[in-house]
Amino acid sequence: xIAGRAAPLVRAALVLALALGVTLAIVFAxxxxxxxxxxxxxxxxxxxxxxxxxxxxxxxxxxxxxxxxCVTFAVNxxxxxxxxxxxxxxxxxxxxxxxxxxxxxxxxxxxxxxSLVAAMAGGAAWALIAGVLRTHGRVHEIFSGLxxxxxxxxxxxxxxxxxxxxxGMASMSGTEPLANALWLPALFGRPMSLWGLILAxxxxxxxxxxxxxxxxxxxxxxxxxxxxxxxxLGLRPKRRMLAAMGICxxxxxxxxxxxxxxxxxxxxxxxxxNYGYTAILAxxxxxxxxxxxxxxxLFFAVLTVGSIQLPLELSLDSSLAGVIQGxxxxxxxxxxRLWPAAGPKxxx
Amino acid sequence: MSLDYPxxxxxxxxxxxxxxxxxxxxxxISERGGVINLSMDGTVLLxxxxxxxxxxxxxxPYAGLAAGAAAGAAVxxxxxxxxxxxxxxxxxxxxxxxxxxxxxxxxxxHGQARQPGPDLGVFSVPGLSDLPxxxxxxxxxxxxxxxxxxxxxxxxxxxxxxxxxxxLRAVGESPGAAAARGIAVARVRVLCCLAGGALxxxxxxxxxxxxxxxxxxxxxxxxxxxIALAIVIFxxxxxxxxxxxxxxxxxxxxxxxxxxxxxxxxxxxxxxxxPFPVMIATLLVVNLRRSAAFREAARRLPLLGRLMPxxxxxxxxxxxxxxxxxF
Numbered sequence: 001x002i003a004g005r006a007a008p009l010v011r012a013a014l015v016l017a018l019a020l021g022v023t024l025a026i027v028f029a030x031x032x033x034x035x036x037x038x039x040x041x042x043x044x045x046x047x048x049x050x051x052x053x054x055x056x057x058x059x060x061x062x063x064x065x066x067x068x069x070c071v072t073f074a075v076n077x078x079x080x081x082x083x084x085x086x087x088x089x090x091x092x093x094x095x096x097x098x099x100x101x102x103x104x105x106x107x108x109x110x111x112x113x114x115s116l117v118a119a120m121a122g123g124a125a126w127a128l129i130a131g132v133l134r135t136h137g138r139v140h141e142i143f144s145g146l147x148x149x150x151x152x153x154x155x156x157x158x159x160x161x162x163x164x165x166x167x168g169m170a171s172m173s174g175t176e177p178l179a180n181a182l183w184l185p186a187l188f189g190r191p192m193s194l195w196g197l198i199l200a201x202x203x204x205x206x207x208x209x210x211x212x213x214x215x216x217x218x219x220x221x222x223x224x225x226x227x228x229x230x231x232x233l234g235l236r237p238k239r240r241m242l243a244a245m246g247i248c249x250x251x252x253x254x255x256x257x258x259x260x261x262x263x264x265x266x267x268x269x270x271x272x273x274n275y276g277y278t279a280i281l282a283x284x285x286x287x288x289x290x291x292x293x294x295x296x297x298l299f300f301a302v303l304t305v306g307s308i309q310l311p312l313e314l315s316l317d318s319s320l321a322g323v324i325q326g327x328x329x330x331x332x333x334x335x336x337r338l339w340p341a342a343g344p345k346x347x348x
Numbered sequence: 349m350s351l352d353y354p355x356x357x358x359x360x361x362x363x364x365x366x367x368x369x370x371x372x373x374x375x376x377i378s379e380r381g382g383v384i385n386l387s388m389d390g391t392v393l394l395x396x397x398x399x400x401x402x403x404x405x406x407x408x409p410y411a412g413l414a415a416g417a418a419a420g421a422a423v424x425x426x427x428x429x430x431x432x433x434x435x436x437x438x439x440x441x442x443x444x445x446x447x448x449x450x451x452x453x454x455x456x457x458h459g460q461a462r463q464p465g466p467d468l469g470v471f472s473v474p475g476l477s478d479l480p481x482x483x484x485x486x487x488x489x490x491x492x493x494x495x496x497x498x499x500x501x502x503x504x505x506x507x508x509x510x511x512x513x514x515x516l517r518a519v520g521e522s523p524g525a526a527a528a529r530g531i532a533v534a535r536v537r538v539l540c541c542l543a544g545g546a547l548x549x550x551x552x553x554x555x556x557x558x559x560x561x562x563x564x565x566x567x568x569x570x571x572x573x574x575i576a577l578a579i580v581i582f583x584x585x586x587x588x589x590x591x592x593x594x595x596x597x598x599x600x601x602x603x604x605x606x607x608x609x610x611x612x613x614x615x616x617x618x619x620x621x622x623p624f625p626v627m628i629a630t631l632l633v634v635n636l637r638r639s640a641a642f643r644e645a646a647r648r649l650p651l652l653g654r655l656m657p658x659x660x661x662x663x664x665x666x667x668x669x670x671x672x673x674x675f
Binding site for chain 2: 026029078080140144146147148153154322334338
């Protein structure tokens with residue numbers, strides 16, 4: 001509109017510079033030292049071996065949910081309910097472990113694998129509720145997903161304070177921790193599992209394959225671009241939407257299962273920890289394109305982990321990570337309109 | 349039996365409904381003008397923080413109310429800038445704004461958390477406050493109740509009985525026709541978006557200065573903006589019906605608190621989340637009732653068919669189906 005067409009790299013640099021400027025202004029307006037704050041965040045996310053491990057352990061859920069969301073974005077569905085799907089995945093995964101744990105019916109490895117499958121089923125079921133409400137009830141998935149997020153949070157709180165409470169006392173710190181045998185194998189003795197990362201990378205590979213290499217992925221794209229034409233071609237848009245929701249929910253549920261068995265080893269209140277919303281922003285930052293998704297997720301993981309240091313070192317609120325993420329996505333939206341991308345694909 | 353308990357119950361419903369009414373009215377104005385403002389939830393939260401901070405700094409809760417309205421209008425201004433000037437998707441920008449404003453409110457409001465501050469207090473209307481039932485419920489109450497009811501009348505009058513309201517509805521119903529008639533469509537859209545944002549900002553101020561006084565992380569009004577968005581659909585974009593919708597949701601919240609005393613076995617979390625399944629259920633019923641298939645089926649019924657409207661009531665033309673079309 002204003003300038004000519006810009007190369008993607010130039011535009012990315014402009015977006016980063018603009019977002020950095022806005023962020024510094026916000027931090028300054030909040031009465032904090034802007035450059036020190038960013039330095040603390042960078043150090044907290046990348047500064048040491050521990051920090052790097054923490055960042056990697058935040059990358060796993062983000063990449064899982066980001067891959068999941070790419071599937072629903074491929075049919076133009078806004079799966080806001082991903083937070084609730086993580087929570088329900090955690091609930092289903094833990095319920096299986098609780099059922100087999102005292103009986104010892106399964107060897108521990110099989111129990112953990114089974115709990116991950118149960119987690120996927122839980123997430124998929126929760127996503128399909130929102131999907132059916134959209135395809136057959138004309139309720140937009142933003143409203144149903146958001147409402148179901150609150151319901152899932154309520155269910156997990158009720159379980160923690162009620163039926164699954166620790167012997168003797170109910171506490172907001174969560175349920176009784178799992179036995180060591182039921183943990184995903186830890187990495188370097190840290191509360192972080194290599195398996196979470198491997199599963200996340202596998203989910204990412206699955207999404208790349210599904211959306212780019214299969215006929216199913218092609219039909220999803222057809223439904224997104226013209227649902228009416230897809231209907232005439234016999235592609236059954238409603239079924240495609242439900243399938244996409246189910247796949248997305250299963251991957252988000254897997255994220256919940258990994259959080260239970262690999263990171264927290266119990267159910268805690270709001271176990272989804274905003275990973276779902278952060279993943280939505282990461283997918284928007286990558287403009288729904290899969291090649292950029294791991295980079296966006298890694299960047300947001302550094303911000304999320306780095307911001308945990310803010311309350312400790314500068315007594316600021318850790319929500320600065322979310323502020324920066326929002327600013328980045330908004331400046332990207334603006335840049336896409338101001339400097340449309342060159343190339344055969346045309347503007348945004 | 350004395351009227352104290354019913355009066356207290358009525359007062360509690362009206363009190364809890366006041367911010368919901370304002371937020372839903374703001375969204376009604378915005379959508380009637382053809383702009384879907386999905387940033388409602390973040391707007392309410394950010395305005396609540398700004399209003400509380402301004403009220404603490406100035407010592408005057410009404411200055412806080414004005415600051416909240418300004419904050420709401422500012423968020424709507426960002427949305428209008430992206431939508432009108434840059435031509436970006438209002439839905440996508442609104443959604444990102446709602447996440448962004450929430451985090452911004454927590455970050456900037458860190459110093460205000462759990463601090464004492466002024467609130468709007470109780471406002472007594474001389475002469476009317478001693479009436480039975482409505483006296484304590486309406487006229488010896490927090491001023492937000494009367495303000496919200498006045499806002500319903502004012503918004504209805506503005507939309508349905510003034511020239512400017514007619515222009516606004518024309519733009520929302522058929523932007524092309526309005527432009528052909530010589531109306532500056534873009535300017536009207538920006539203005540109604542700003543007005544809607546200011547009303548939502550007042551709703552946020554109502555929360556932090558009266559209904560849930562103070563600021564914290566969480567504040568307690570999270571999710572209210574989303575319920576307001578659903579209420580607008582539920583109320584069919586009509587101010588009075590939207591207000592009834594807000595009262596309905598407030599009644600659910602109050603019933604939850606009242607039932608907690610009667611049925612202590614039921615967990616409190618159950619009642620906190622109750623509005624959200626109800627929100628989904630009402631949207632399901634309302635949307636199915638408006639669907640062509642349902643109207644066709646219902647019209648064939650004897651007697652009941654006479655009552656069915658011939659056309660689908662509801663969404664302004666520029667907004668209808670926008671959510672179903674995707675982003």
